[in-house]
Every structure is written in C-alpha cells, then in structure tokens.
Amino acid sequence: MTVLVNGVEIGAWNGETVASVLLRAPGAGRGSTVSRTPRLPYCQMGVCFECLVTVDGNASMQGCLVPVAPGMRIESQHGPREISK
Amino acid sequence: MKYDVVVIGAGPAGMSAAIRLRKNGSSVVVIDEQPAPGGQIWRGVERNSGPMAEALGTDYREGAALVQAFRACGADYMPETQVWQIEEGWHLFLTSGGKARRIGARVVLLANGAQERPVPFPGWTLPGVMTVGAAQILLKSGGMLPQGDVWIAGAGPLPLLYATQLLGLEGRIAGFLDTSRKPGLAALTKLTGAWRDILGLLKGARWLRDLRKSGKMVRGFHDLRAGGDGRLQYLEWLSAGERRKVKADILLVHEGVVPRIHETMALGCAHEWNELQNYFTPQLDGWGETSKAGLFVAGDAGGIGGWLAATLSGEIAGLGITKHLDASFDAEGERHKAGLDKRLASARALRPFLDALYPPPMASIADEVIVCRCEEVTAAQIRSVAKVSAPDPNAVKAATRCGMGPCQGRQCGYTVQALVAEAHGIPPRDVSFFNIRPPLKPVTLGEIAALGDLEDVS
Numbered sequence: 001m002t003v004l005v006n007g008v009e010i011g012a013w014n015g016e017t018v019a020s021v022l023l024r025a026p027g028a029g030r031g032s033t034v035s036r037t038p039r040l041p042y043c044q045m046g047v048c049f050e051c052l053v054t055v056d057g058n059a060s061m062q063g064c065l066v067p068v069a070p071g072m073r074i075e076s077q078h079g080p081r082e083i084s085k
Numbered sequence: 086m087k088y089d090v091v092v093i094g095a096g097p098a099g100m101s102a103a104i105r106l107r108k109n110g111s112s113v114v115v116i117d118e119q120p121a122p123g124g125q126i127w128r129g130v131e132r133n134s135g136p137m138a139e140a141l142g143t144d145y146r147e148g149a150a151l152v153q154a155f156r157a158c159g160a161d162y163m164p165e166t167q168v169w170q171i172e173e174g175w176h177l178f179l180t181s182g183g184k185a186r187r188i189g190a191r192v193v194l195l196a197n198g199a200q201e202r203p204v205p206f207p208g209w210t211l212p213g214v215m216t217v218g219a220a221q222i223l224l225k226s227g228g229m230l231p232q233g234d235v236w237i238a239g240a241g242p243l244p245l246l247y248a249t250q251l252l253g254l255e256g257r258i259a260g261f262l263d264t265s266r267k268p269g270l271a272a273l274t275k276l277t278g279a280w281r282d283i284l285g286l287l288k289g290a291r292w293l294r295d296l297r298k299s300g301k302m303v304r305g306f307h308d309l310r311a312g313g314d315g316r317l318q319y320l321e322w323l324s325a326g327e328r329r330k331v332k333a334d335i336l337l338v339h340e341g342v343v344p345r346i347h348e349t350m351a352l353g354c355a356h357e358w359n360e361l362q363n364y365f366t367p368q369l370d371g372w373g374e375t376s377k378a379g380l381f382v383a384g385d386a387g388g389i390g391g392w393l394a395a396t397l398s399g400e401i402a403g404l405g406i407t408k409h410l411d412a413s414f415d416a417e418g419e420r421h422k423a424g425l426d427k428r429l430a431s432a433r434a435l436r437p438f439l440d441a442l443y444p445p446p447m448a449s450i451a452d453e454v455i456v457c458r459c460e461e462v463t464a465a466q467i468r469s470v471a472k473v474s475a476p477d478p479n480a481v482k483a484a485t486r487c488g489m490g491p492c493q494g495r496q497c498g499y500t501v502q503a504l505v506a507e508a509h510g511i512p513p514r515d516v517s518f519f520n521i522r523p524p525l526k527p528v529t530l531g532e533i534a535a536l537g538d539l540e541d542v543s
Contacts, residue, residue: 015132016227023223029212029316033490034461038315040212042458044219045125046118047200047345049459049491058183060491060527064222065165067120 001070018063018074019044019051031078052077087189088112088161090406091177092196093168093348096124097148097392098384098399099196100155105403111410113160114188116179120164122152124198125218126392128225137228140253142246144392145225151396169524171348175379178524178536185532192379192406195349196399199342199385202364203496204446205454205464207310209338213317217339221247230256233334236320238309240265241443244339248296259333260301262309262322264340265443307448311336340446344386347495350521352377358514359388361440363499365518372405372416373398381406393432401425449507450500457497459490467501471508478502478519491527494519 003012005025012021019041022028029038030052041051044064051063054075059082063074090106092099095117106113115122123130127148138146156162163181170178175190201218208214217239223229230251235258237244248258296302306324311317311333320333341362349356349367355376356365366388373381383402384395401420408416420426450456452465462485474480478494478501481487487501488494494501498519506513 013227015129016223016229020223020227020229023229032210032461033459037210038212039210039458040215040316042215042219043201044215044222045200047492047495048203049495052491058529062527065118065167067165 001068003068003070003072003074005074006076012068012072014068016068017044018053018055018061018066018068018072020064021068021074022051022053022063022076025074028074028076030076033080036079052081086114087191088114089190089410090114090192090194091116091175091188091190092160092194093117093177094124094196094198094384094386095119095122095155095162095164096196096198096384097126097151097395098198098386098402099124099194100151101396101399102194102196102383102403102406103160104151104154104158105400106406107158107160109403109407109414111407113158114163114190115155115160116163116166116168116177118165118167122155122162122164123148124392125222127152128222129227130225133225136254140250141225142250148392167526168348169526169528171352171525173352173377173380178528180526180528180532183529183532185528185536187536192381192409194373194381194383194402194406195386196382196384196395196402197345197348197386198395199344199389200495201339202341202343202445203500204338204340205450205456205497205500206338207451207454208312208317210455210458211311211313211317212315213313213334214311214336214338217244217247217337218342220335220337221250224250224254228254230254231335231337234259234332235335235337236260236262236331236333237337237339238262238264238320239337239339241339241341242439243342244337245293245296247337247339249291252295258301260303260331261296262306262320263302263304264309264446341443342385342389343499344388346386346518347493347521347525349375349380349382349386350518351523351525352380354380356518360514361437361444362389363445363503363513364389370405371401372408373402374405374409379409390433390436394429394436397425397429397432401429450504456500456504457485457487457490459492459496460486460488462487462497464500464504467504468508471505476505476509476511476516478505478516481505482519488519493521493525 042048052060053063055061089111092115130148166181201216306322308323310321321330343364355368381402383399404416408414450464470484506516
C-alpha cells in the first residue's frame, strides 16, 4: 500500500504504524513546540508523544498507535497544535 | 454498557486474567491501545512467522498460544482504544476511532505494563536517537531493521536480547556501549535465588557471548553525547581520560523498564518506592488489589517481573477479582490447586539478581540537557527552581511547565524527582511524583461534547 506523507507518496506495509513510516519518510520529522527543532518518534509505545502527527485531518494523533491504511494522509506538525485543527 | 470487569491492557497479564475471569463466568471487556493482542512483548505474534519468529526467540513464540486462547475466551475486546479517565465506581472514558464513550464496571484491572526508563543525556532528543524497545517494536511489527551505523547504549537484558535478534536477522551493529557497572556484592548475594532459573541465566550469558563475538563492545566509559546537525551524526564519550568520537546514524538506548503508574497515581492509590530500581509501584495485596477497593493491578504495572510472572499475576488477580465479585468463591483453593505461588516464585527467581546487577544510572545530569522533551526544560532550569522551592516536583512543574506537555511527565517524571532530591540533599524516595490529572491521553473537545449521546451506564 501507499500513504501520503506531507503530500508525497511513500510505500507502507500492513501491520506497521504511522510512527514507523515517519522514520523513513524524508523530512517527516515534527518541529518541537518551543524551539521548533526537529524530532522523530522515540519510544514507539505510546509514552513519549514525539510522534504527534496529523492523520487524515485529525491533529495530534499518536502516530505509534495508528496502524497505516491505504491512501492515509499524514502531515507533520511544526510547533504547537493549531486551534483550527 | 456495564461489565463485571474491565481489563486495561491485552498483554500477558491482561490476557491471562481475562481467560481466568471468563472461566469463572464474569462478563469481561479488554481494552488495549494496540491493534492486536499480545502487549509489547508479543507484539505482532499472530502475524510473524518463519525466519522472523525464529529470530525473535522462544519466549516470543510462547505468546501465540496465549493470544489464541484469549481470542477464544469470550471476552469483549476493544483494540486501538485509549483510556483517558477512570472514575471510582467504576466508570471509564475511552476514545476509539475518534469517538469517545463511557463504560461501567464493577471491577477494574490495570494490566498496562511498563515503559522504558527515560534517561536524559546530551543529544537524546535528536532524530536518530530512540530506545531499544522502540527498535524492537519496529522489528516485531514490520520487520524493520535499523540502517547505517547502528549503536546501542545501555544495560539490562533487553539490549542483549534485541542485539541477538538483530544479528540473527543479518542486521548489523557498529558497536555496543555497555553502561552496566561491575556486578557488586549486592548482585552476587542475590545469585542464590537466581540459580533456580538456570536457563534464564544461561540465556543472558549466551546473548552476551554472541554480542562480544559479533560487534564492538565498549565498556568503562562515561559522558556519552549524541550530536549532529538536525539529526544524529556522531557519538562522543570519555574513555580512560580520552575523548572518543564515532560516526553514528542510529543510537538505541535502554536503561531498564519502570511500571506505568499514571492511572494509579491519578486515582490517588497508595504507592511504594522500589529502592533497588528507583520506581514507584502501587501498593497491592496478595491478589493484586490496590488501596482502592475494586481496583486491581497485574503484571509489570505492579512491579517489573517479566512476561511469565505477568501471566501468573494475571491469573491470581483473576481469582481475587472473582472472589471480590462473589464472596463464596474459593479463590485460595483454586490458587493452591493451580500451584500459582510456586510458579510465580520460580518466574521471579532471577529478578532480584537482575535488579541488583543493573541498578538505575546514578550519573548526574549535565545542566544543558533537556529533561522535559515536550516543553524543552533543561536540568539547569529545574535545578534553579528546585533549590528555592519546597522539595516537590509540582513546584518545578508550576514554575517551568516541565511535565505539562502531552506526555504528562511520562518522560521527565523520575528525572525531575531525582533533580529535586539532589537539590535538597535528600533521597529520591522522600520526594513525591507529579500530580497526575485527567485526561490521561489527549482527547478533543469534540469527543467530550459527543459523550452524552453514547453514554449508557445503567
């Protein structure tokens, strides 16, 4: 299957999570909320929240708890979550 | 919907408890964050076969039978579901697929396991640095092997196991930075008990031997730093007074595991301090019941013991809960008949030795290190507040926002506690933990607003 990470198509396999895709999609890192420095998923088990990401329009999802689905739209978050999302 | 028992977590403890409770005739729902049962230890056990299952080892393959029995036990199962609030009585607030709901239960069993102990060091927030547990999860849930110059830094059974699994799958390790200290007398005095688990001991020795043979092993170093421009590019450490620097693409870190306590902390349960491993555990009676009647804990969430101990404590909690629901039930008799205490003692035999062999890191954290990953609060900021306030992590939280980000102190809690203790010259056990408040997981206003329609707590 393929998913869209920041508009770019990338291959993904059944059984993996959004956070696992983020690790290999170029430029998929999150910008930290205070200094906007790049971050990538750290724990993969739901306790670090470094994988917070917008999935199909829903912001601040824990990417490591969301299994990928064909055509899923994944967008990086930079800085704090916007109120409109 | 009201159940006799809500079990949180579908790992070894939660599944074993659910099976036992169903046998005893209770209505049970098992709620889990993951898409499939097995917990972190048996993640993907229903999917992995062939060389992958082979490389993951016998302990991993053991999980398949329990998962199968769980699937067949008749408990309702809610995967990909997060619990964000628990109220006494008992009411649980959940979110699943963007929809929130509330369910009721006569008893709650927390079997939500453990997390890796966060140990901040310079560069630990860089992309490219993650935990050994994270890498192992990636392996189990898609066969992902780390690429490039892969370094492992840490101590304990998990890094050794992961390294062995990785090498079994033709993965490569550039080096292993062993942070364990020389086994002290404390560890050796615990060895007598460990002999009861000879196989466990041999396994660890074999992992270590395989690792020494295959990769570069670095010992007796300090001041590890990860560096790079926007992502991990190199590691530095001090060894025999000399600064060493190596190229690195991935660094996997691990310093043991600690129970997940946010739920019991939020509910105000009594907790105990584990002096050997520096973590809190909820105070439990012989059946796993907390200081709150009707709230039980089983598995690693009640103290780290490994998967086998978790399955047994799950069964014991299952019996205790049945007795709680029906006073005429002969829980003691069933417990004795199944030989649960004997089996549990044997499953835990190696633990005191491991706890003494791998004490939590004691090195002081450098001032510039980010402790709170969410709010980006440094050790220096925490120290400066801790010095002039009461010895309470919540004072640090109020002054610095440390622990107020989305992880709610899951990453920085114990470090802040240690820094507060350091600033006041008192032992960590005399410093409390952050106050934990709901929601325990992020929830949207829309989800909360829609709750009314979904409620059915008769």
